[in-house]
Amino acid sequence: MADIELGTNNPAAHAVHGLKRYVFVWLALLAGTVLTVVTGRMDLGEANIIIALAIATTKATLVVLFFMHLYDAGGVNRLVFVVSVLFVLVLLAGVFGDLMARLPVSLPNGGPVAPVEMHGGAGHEGPAASPEHP
Template identity: 50%
Template sequence: MATDTHPGEHHGHHGAGRYWVIWGALLVLTLITVVTGRMHMPTFGLMLALIIATTKGALVALFFMHLSEHQGLNRLFFAVSLLFVLLMLAIPLIDLGTRYRYATPPGSQYSDMQAIDIGANAQQGRYGGNQKKPTSQEQSEAH
């Protein structure tokens, strides 16, 4: 029968206290996610949510999946996968933050250009806001 323990190794079991602390940390991080999700933070709200989610995933993998107790390749695989998650989050965010000014649409949260209200411009037409459009009789009298 194969086991993942080797002769001479002793894997001690931890008490329930360690899991309660990690569970409490996960609840606090979830509460922070909910509270900050209801706030309007256009500059760093997405980055904060992704950092919290990555931290929660790492806590679950390390403690509930017992990766913190493993040696060798398991730690290497966890570290490399965490590195790839960070890269896959960082590269698009860096791209978005360093885009050419006109590549983002006006009025979006990432643009500093004024939004264009197409509906208001269509109502104003070429005569302006609340001006009355001249009738054909008034136009013929003007000429």
């Protein structure tokens, strides 16, 4: 094993970490899950989506950096992943640019209109609370 140069000048060699950081990340991810469920259950309107996505992004970043060791990795591997996420955002932006530029009549349901009034919106909260099992 002595004939192999590990470490110093080699970005591809991963450091062996103590268990502490993994336990910490795990606990942070569990806390994030609790936070997601608690805030998700509150009725905060539009803010719900933003909070949920912010927590999910934070959790994902923790996983990528510390569980997947991108924190220790060399530049190329970081670049690959960041670029793929970037292209996801390009895809979303392109499709939404198209959707928003359309006339409502050209959309499948005549645009994003909530059709819930004719059914009485409040009445649907009833069965929602009882997801029983067979």
